[in-house]
Amino acid sequence: LLYFFPTRAIYFAAYSGVKERLNAVLVPESKKVHMLSAACAGITSSTLTNPIWLVKTRMQLEARVKGEMASNALKCAMHVYRTEGLRGFYRGITASYAGVSETIIHFVIYEALKQQLRNSHHSFSPPLTLSPNSHDFFGLMGAAAISKTCASCIAYPHEVIRTRLREEGSRYRSFIQTLQLVVREEGPLALYRGLLAHLIRQIPNTAIMMATYELIIHLASS
Structure with missing residues:
Protein backbone atom coordinates (compact mmCIF):
# COMPACT_ATOMS: atom_id res chain seq x y z
CA LEU A 1 0.00 0.00 0.00
CA LEU A 2 2.90 2.34 0.77
CA TYR A 3 4.05 1.95 -2.84
CA PHE A 4 0.71 1.73 -4.62
CA PHE A 5 -1.38 4.60 -3.26
CA PRO A 6 1.09 7.49 -3.76
CA THR A 7 1.73 6.36 -7.33
CA ARG A 8 -1.94 6.14 -8.26
CA ALA A 9 -2.88 9.33 -6.42
CA ILE A 10 -0.19 11.34 -8.21
CA TYR A 11 -0.98 9.71 -11.53
CA PHE A 12 -4.72 10.33 -11.55
CA ALA A 13 -4.37 13.83 -10.13
CA ALA A 14 -1.92 14.70 -12.91
CA TYR A 15 -4.00 12.98 -15.60
CA SER A 16 -7.23 14.73 -14.61
CA GLY A 17 -5.56 18.11 -14.24
CA VAL A 18 -3.68 17.99 -17.54
CA LYS A 19 -6.69 16.57 -19.39
CA GLU A 20 -8.93 19.36 -18.12
CA ARG A 21 -6.48 22.02 -19.28
CA LEU A 22 -5.85 20.41 -22.66
CA ASN A 23 -9.57 20.05 -23.31
CA ALA A 24 -9.76 23.84 -23.06
CA VAL A 25 -7.11 24.47 -25.74
CA LEU A 26 -7.34 21.40 -28.00
CA VAL A 27 -10.21 19.39 -29.46
CA PRO A 28 -11.97 18.09 -26.33
CA GLU A 29 -11.60 14.36 -25.61
CA SER A 30 -9.47 13.85 -28.72
CA LYS A 31 -6.74 11.22 -29.00
CA LYS A 32 -4.15 13.98 -28.76
CA VAL A 33 -5.60 15.10 -25.43
CA HIS A 34 -5.60 11.55 -24.08
CA MET A 35 -2.05 10.84 -25.27
CA LEU A 36 -0.58 14.06 -23.88
CA SER A 37 -2.46 13.71 -20.60
CA ALA A 38 -1.31 10.12 -20.14
CA ALA A 39 2.28 11.02 -21.04
CA CYS A 40 2.42 13.94 -18.58
CA ALA A 41 0.82 11.87 -15.84
CA GLY A 42 3.16 8.95 -16.44
CA ILE A 43 6.30 11.09 -16.41
CA THR A 44 5.20 12.98 -13.30
CA SER A 45 4.29 9.82 -11.41
CA SER A 46 7.47 7.98 -12.44
CA THR A 47 9.72 10.88 -11.47
CA LEU A 48 8.17 11.41 -8.04
CA THR A 49 7.75 7.77 -7.03
CA LYS A 66 18.94 -14.39 1.02
CA GLY A 67 15.70 -16.29 1.40
CA GLU A 68 14.28 -13.74 3.81
CA MET A 69 13.39 -10.08 4.07
CA ALA A 70 16.52 -8.92 5.85
CA SER A 71 15.74 -5.21 6.12
CA ASN A 72 12.80 -2.87 6.25
CA ALA A 73 12.11 -0.08 3.79
CA LEU A 74 13.87 2.58 5.86
CA LYS A 75 17.05 0.53 6.25
CA CYS A 76 17.03 -0.28 2.56
CA ALA A 77 16.61 3.39 1.64
CA MET A 78 19.46 4.40 3.96
CA HIS A 79 21.69 1.73 2.43
CA VAL A 80 20.95 3.01 -1.08
CA SER A 96 10.06 4.00 -16.40
CA TYR A 97 9.96 6.83 -18.92
CA ALA A 98 9.95 4.26 -21.71
CA GLY A 99 7.07 2.63 -19.87
CA VAL A 100 5.03 5.79 -20.36
CA SER A 101 4.30 4.31 -23.79
CA HIS A 106 -3.68 1.99 -22.29
CA PHE A 107 -5.50 5.31 -22.01
CA VAL A 108 -5.99 5.86 -25.73
CA ILE A 109 -7.61 2.43 -26.07
CA TYR A 110 -9.56 2.85 -22.83
CA GLU A 111 -10.96 6.25 -23.77
CA ALA A 112 -11.94 4.95 -27.22
CA LEU A 113 -13.74 1.95 -25.70
CA LYS A 114 -15.41 4.20 -23.13
CA GLN A 115 -16.70 6.42 -25.93
CA GLN A 116 -18.05 3.35 -27.72
CA LEU A 117 -19.89 2.36 -24.54
CA ARG A 118 -21.45 5.82 -24.31
CA ASN A 119 -22.47 5.72 -27.95
CA SER A 120 -24.05 2.29 -27.54
CA HIS A 121 -26.07 3.52 -24.56
CA HIS A 122 -27.32 6.51 -26.52
CA SER A 123 -28.48 4.23 -29.33
CA PHE A 124 -30.88 2.35 -27.06
CA SER A 125 -34.60 3.05 -27.03
CA PRO A 126 -35.68 5.73 -24.51
CA PRO A 127 -36.68 3.33 -21.68
CA LEU A 128 -33.16 1.86 -21.70
CA THR A 129 -31.25 5.05 -22.25
CA LEU A 130 -28.90 5.99 -19.42
CA SER A 131 -28.65 9.56 -18.24
CA PRO A 132 -25.63 11.51 -19.54
CA ASN A 133 -23.85 11.23 -16.20
CA SER A 134 -24.44 7.50 -15.71
CA HIS A 135 -21.80 4.88 -16.37
CA ASP A 136 -21.90 1.19 -17.05
CA PHE A 137 -19.19 0.32 -14.55
CA PHE A 138 -18.98 -3.31 -15.54
CA GLY A 139 -18.49 -2.16 -19.11
CA LEU A 140 -15.80 0.23 -17.94
CA MET A 141 -14.08 -2.59 -16.09
CA GLY A 142 -14.10 -4.60 -19.30
CA ALA A 143 -12.73 -1.65 -21.26
CA ALA A 144 -9.98 -1.17 -18.69
CA ALA A 145 -9.09 -4.87 -18.77
CA ILE A 146 -8.89 -4.97 -22.57
CA SER A 147 -6.87 -1.77 -22.85
CA LYS A 148 -4.44 -2.81 -20.11
CA THR A 149 -3.92 -6.22 -21.68
CA CYS A 150 -3.09 -4.68 -25.05
CA ALA A 151 -0.79 -2.06 -23.54
CA SER A 152 1.04 -4.54 -21.32
CA CYS A 153 1.65 -7.03 -24.11
CA ILE A 154 3.10 -4.30 -26.32
CA ALA A 155 5.23 -2.45 -23.76
CA TYR A 156 6.12 -5.17 -21.24
CA PRO A 157 9.88 -5.32 -22.04
CA HIS A 158 10.42 -2.08 -20.14
CA GLU A 159 9.35 -3.87 -16.95
CA VAL A 160 12.10 -6.46 -17.36
CA ILE A 161 14.71 -3.82 -18.19
CA ARG A 162 13.67 -1.62 -15.26
CA THR A 163 13.98 -4.49 -12.80
CA ARG A 164 17.44 -5.36 -14.11
CA LEU A 165 18.56 -1.75 -13.82
CA ARG A 166 17.40 -1.58 -10.20
CA GLU A 167 19.48 -4.56 -9.10
CA GLU A 168 22.21 -3.58 -6.67
CA GLY A 169 25.73 -3.95 -8.03
CA SER A 170 24.49 -5.22 -11.38
CA ARG A 171 26.28 -4.87 -14.70
CA TYR A 172 23.29 -3.13 -16.21
CA ARG A 173 24.02 0.54 -16.74
CA SER A 174 21.51 2.06 -19.18
CA PHE A 175 18.26 1.26 -20.92
CA ILE A 176 19.79 0.51 -24.33
CA GLN A 177 22.77 -1.37 -22.89
CA THR A 178 20.47 -3.55 -20.78
CA LEU A 179 18.14 -4.19 -23.71
CA GLN A 180 21.03 -5.28 -25.93
CA LEU A 181 22.61 -7.41 -23.20
CA VAL A 182 19.40 -9.27 -22.37
CA VAL A 183 18.59 -9.95 -26.03
CA ARG A 184 22.15 -11.07 -26.82
CA GLU A 185 22.59 -13.36 -23.81
CA GLU A 186 19.06 -14.63 -23.18
CA GLY A 187 17.20 -14.09 -26.44
CA PRO A 188 14.27 -11.80 -27.31
CA LEU A 189 11.77 -13.90 -25.37
CA ALA A 197 2.12 -13.17 -13.77
CA HIS A 198 2.14 -9.46 -14.60
CA LEU A 199 -1.17 -9.74 -16.47
CA ILE A 200 -2.78 -11.80 -13.71
CA ARG A 201 -1.93 -9.05 -11.25
CA GLN A 202 -2.51 -6.00 -13.41
CA ILE A 203 -5.74 -6.80 -15.27
CA PRO A 204 -8.10 -7.12 -12.27
CA ASN A 205 -6.21 -4.36 -10.48
CA THR A 206 -6.63 -1.96 -13.40
CA ALA A 207 -10.26 -2.94 -14.02
CA ILE A 208 -11.25 -2.19 -10.42
CA ILE A 217 -15.43 11.43 -11.05
CA HIS A 218 -19.14 10.73 -11.59
CA LEU A 219 -20.03 11.38 -7.95
CA ALA A 220 -17.89 14.51 -7.81
CA SER A 221 -19.58 15.97 -10.90
CA SER A 222 -23.16 15.05 -9.92
Missing part, protein backbone atom coordinates in the same frame (compact mmCIF):
# COMPACT_ATOMS: atom_id res chain seq x y z
CA ASN A 50 10.79 6.05 -8.56
CA PRO A 51 12.64 6.06 -5.20
CA ILE A 52 9.74 4.20 -3.58
CA TRP A 53 9.65 1.52 -6.27
CA LEU A 54 13.43 1.16 -6.27
CA VAL A 55 13.36 0.39 -2.54
CA LYS A 56 10.53 -2.11 -3.08
CA THR A 57 12.43 -3.85 -5.88
CA ARG A 58 15.66 -3.98 -3.86
CA MET A 59 13.84 -5.54 -0.92
CA GLN A 60 12.25 -8.16 -3.17
CA LEU A 61 15.58 -9.02 -4.79
CA GLU A 62 17.27 -9.19 -1.40
CA ALA A 63 14.62 -11.59 -0.18
CA ARG A 64 15.11 -13.73 -3.28
CA VAL A 65 18.87 -13.95 -2.75
CA TYR A 81 21.75 6.57 -0.02
CA ARG A 82 25.02 5.60 1.69
CA THR A 83 26.29 3.46 -1.17
CA GLU A 84 24.91 5.22 -4.24
CA GLY A 85 23.78 8.68 -3.18
CA LEU A 86 20.62 10.38 -4.35
CA ARG A 87 21.22 9.22 -7.92
CA GLY A 88 20.85 5.65 -6.72
CA PHE A 89 17.16 6.22 -6.06
CA TYR A 90 16.64 6.94 -9.75
CA ARG A 91 18.17 3.79 -11.19
CA GLY A 92 15.76 2.50 -13.82
CA ILE A 93 14.08 5.85 -14.36
CA THR A 94 14.81 5.71 -18.10
CA ALA A 95 12.94 2.42 -18.31
CA GLU A 102 2.29 1.61 -22.02
CA THR A 103 0.30 4.28 -20.20
CA ILE A 104 -0.39 6.15 -23.43
CA ILE A 105 -1.53 3.00 -25.25
CA ALA A 190 13.56 -12.99 -22.14
CA LEU A 191 12.05 -9.52 -22.51
CA TYR A 192 8.65 -11.11 -21.88
CA ARG A 193 9.66 -13.21 -18.89
CA GLY A 194 7.02 -12.90 -16.19
CA LEU A 195 4.38 -11.45 -18.52
CA LEU A 196 1.67 -13.92 -17.47
CA MET A 209 -9.09 0.92 -10.24
CA MET A 210 -10.46 2.50 -13.42
CA ALA A 211 -14.07 1.74 -12.50
CA THR A 212 -13.48 3.27 -9.07
CA TYR A 213 -11.86 6.32 -10.66
CA GLU A 214 -14.84 6.79 -12.98
CA LEU A 215 -17.23 6.38 -10.04
CA ILE A 216 -15.43 9.07 -8.05
